[in-house]
Amino acid sequence: MDVQKRTSSGLALAAVLMAVVSVWYTERPVAPPQTTWDAVTAEAKAGGYALIATEELARRHGRASSDLLLVDTRQEWEYRTGHIAGAVNFPMEPTWWARWRKAGELEDLLGTDKDRLLVFY
Amino acid sequence: MAVSLGYRNVYRDPFGFPKWQEQGLPIASSPAGLVAPMPADRNPSGDGSLQGWAMLWTLLGIFAGGLALNLTPCVYPMIPITVSFFGGRTGRDQPGQIKLVFHGICYLLGLALTNSTLGVVAALTGGLMGAMLQNPMVLTLIAGVLVLFATSLFGLWELRLPGFLAQAAGKSYSGYFGSLFMGLTLGVVAAPCIGPFVLGLLTWVAGMGNPWLGFLIFFVLSLGLGSPLFALALFSGQLQRLPRAGGWMMWVRKVMGWVLVGMAVYFIRPVLPETLKIALPVAVALGAGLHLGWLDKSPAAFKIFPWLKAGVGTLCLVLAALWITAWAMRGPGIDWRTYSEQTLRQATDQGKPIIIDFYADWCTPCRELEEVTFHHDEVVRQATENFVMVKVDVTRGGDPLHERLLQEHRIQGVPTIVFLDARGEERADLRLVDFLPPDAFLSRMAAIKPAGSAR
Numbered sequence: 001m002d003v004q005k006r007t008s009s010g011l012a013l014a015a016v017l018m019a020v021v022s023v024w025y026t027e028r029p030v031a032p033p034q035t036t037w038d039a040v041t042a043e044a045k046a047g048g049y050a051l052i053a054t055e056e057l058a059r060r061h062g063r064a065s066s067d068l069l070l071v072d073t074r075q076e077w078e079y080r081t082g083h084i085a086g087a088v089n090f091p092m093e094p095t096w097w098a099r100w101r102k103a104g105e106l107e108d109l110l111g112t113d114k115d116r117l118l119v120f121y
Numbered sequence: 122m123a124v125s126l127g128y129r130n131v132y133r134d135p136f137g138f139p140k141w142q143e144q145g146l147p148i149a150s151s152p153a154g155l156v157a158p159m160p161a162d163r164n165p166s167g168d169g170s171l172q173g174w175a176m177l178w179t180l181l182g183i184f185a186g187g188l189a190l191n192l193t194p195c196v197y198p199m200i201p202i203t204v205s206f207f208g209g210r211t212g213r214d215q216p217g218q219i220k221l222v223f224h225g226i227c228y229l230l231g232l233a234l235t236n237s238t239l240g241v242v243a244a245l246t247g248g249l250m251g252a253m254l255q256n257p258m259v260l261t262l263i264a265g266v267l268v269l270f271a272t273s274l275f276g277l278w279e280l281r282l283p284g285f286l287a288q289a290a291g292k293s294y295s296g297y298f299g300s301l302f303m304g305l306t307l308g309v310v311a312a313p314c315i316g317p318f319v320l321g322l323l324t325w326v327a328g329m330g331n332p333w334l335g336f337l338i339f340f341v342l343s344l345g346l347g348s349p350l351f352a353l354a355l356f357s358g359q360l361q362r363l364p365r366a367g368g369w370m371m372w373v374r375k376v377m378g379w380v381l382v383g384m385a386v387y388f389i390r391p392v393l394p395e396t397l398k399i400a401l402p403v404a405v406a407l408g409a410g411l412h413l414g415w416l417d418k419s420p421a422a423f424k425i426f427p428w429l430k431a432g433v434g435t436l437c438l439v440l441a442a443l444w445i446t447a448w449a450m451r452g453p454g455i456d457w458r459t460y461s462e463q464t465l466r467q468a469t470d471q472g473k474p475i476i477i478d479f480y481a482d483w484c485t486p487c488r489e490l491e492e493v494t495f496h497h498d499e500v501v502r503q504a505t506e507n508f509v510m511v512k513v514d515v516t517r518g519g520d521p522l523h524e525r526l527l528q529e530h531r532i533q534g535v536p537t538i539v540f541l542d543a544r545g546e547e548r549a550d551l552r553l554v555d556f557l558p559p560d561a562f563l564s565r566m567a568a569i570k571p572a573g574s575a576r
Contacts, residue, residue, distance in 0.1 A: 008431030080567035
């Protein structure tokens with residue numbers, strides 16, 4: 001009986017501690033991650049896409065006869081507040097689950113022309 | 122990800138919108154209205170009369186809605202009360218199975234009668250739902266009754282007739298009338314939980330202007346709400362006639378007692394001062410955990426029982442720990458202003474839209490909004506930078522200014538959140554009458570923000 005009581009108290013204490021730590025971990029204020037340029041290029045390489053600078057994008061954006069499709073991947077409310085003229089909104093969380101879930105939808109949005117110039121931001 | 126779909130010409134602009142905007146390149150915004158109007162739970166449009174099949178289907182739908190209301194937390198206090206009432210009853214005068222069914226029906230009728238009366242009165246007067254329960258006295262009374270029941274379940278005294286009712290009603294009420302009276306009383310307890318669902322229904326009923334139809338609709342709703350309780354009543358009668366299964370039953374009673382204490386805290390919480398609001402629930406969870414898990418000396422009837430006790434105790438302790446950490450970690454909330462003509466004029470001068478939150482402590486969606494949405498980092502940031510946030514607290518009625526505002530904005534109940542644009546005119550399509558998660562709320566904020574201020 002006594003052994004049982006001691007073990008159960010120990011387990012309870014451990015559970016309480018775990019709860020506190022997990023809440024602290026998920027809720028603690030974090031500074032927005034500052035991604036370095038190297039990390040961005042590495043990510044682009046791994047993902048198989050290229051990077052485009054604002055100036056270059058602006059040049060292509062200005063051309064009337066381009067087949068450019070601009071996709072705004074931010075949340076809908078961010079898009080509403082302001083977005084690059086002509087961009088379409090496709091809210092996307094950076095998780096594999098969102099990618100898998102929204103793949104079909106994205107394909108519909110991008111169309112059948114696989115050579116079209118696509119720019120995400 | 123577009124790459125994996127086979128697209129060959131894929132780019133990413135890592136600087137994104139902020140830099141684009143900085144350089145003064147062409148931008149656009151679409152704050153005008155919501156692309157897809159949110160399903161704001163519009164009420165079925167009644168043309169004044171319902172007949173035949175339409176009537177039947179409507180009532181069936183409302184019955185199903187009533188059943189669904191059992192999923193809302195405010196029904197919980199009724200469960201242990203029902204069990205203890207019917208359990209105690211059968212323990213005393215041992216009615217037969219048929220009698221028990223009649224008692225159950227009386228109970229159900231009582232419940233339905235209260236709710237439909239409340240519904241019709243509220244519909245006819247057009248008053249705020251839950252206005253009866255805004256009174257701290259009423260809340261304290263309800264909490265007191267719950268604690269009284271709880272002490273009985275803890276074994277401090279024997280429950281013959283439910284204590285408070287026994288004194289109030291005397292012996293003559295102990296028959297079927299007792300069950301009816303019990304149901305009537307419980308209807309009052311259940312009233313706040315019908316919340317936003319009933320609000321939609323109320324406006325619909327008021328629009329039809331037929332009190333009888335209104336009565337019928339709320340009666341059917343309460344039948345839906347009460348039928349699981351009816352089943353529970355029958356079951357708990359059966360339960361008591363089973364032979365005593367040992368000391369662990371006493372422990373189960375104590376669990377129910379703590380559930381009742383928890384509900385008492387839930388009811389009394391709105392009228393508590395700020396620090397007690399968090400301290401009391403934590404204290405109760407702590408007490409329940411220690412009592413149920415370790416202090417209680419109910420003899421172990423079977424092998425897993427001590428572990429079951431420790432498990433339940435741990436659950437309560439973890440809950441208490443979660444609450445207190447979540448509270449300690451919580452960021453700052455929105456800085457609400459009180460309503461005044463000057464605040465409004467100032468907002469219009471600054472070209473800022475105004476969001477008015479009609480709020481009351483006793484309304485659950487209001488508190489949920491306050492605790493979740495209005496504590497969300499981004500919502501708070503947007504609100505402080507681009508909006509003037511005004512809160513009208515109607516917890517205590519009778520303020521002439523508030524009464525006038527309720528009239529002016531045609532507020533049917535709380536929560537109601539009114540969005541005024543920078544010119545001070547209401548955007549009726551954005552009006553909100555229920556809880557809304559932060560993301561969706563940000564969409565509405567974006568929809569009303571002046572086009573010029575992009576961030």
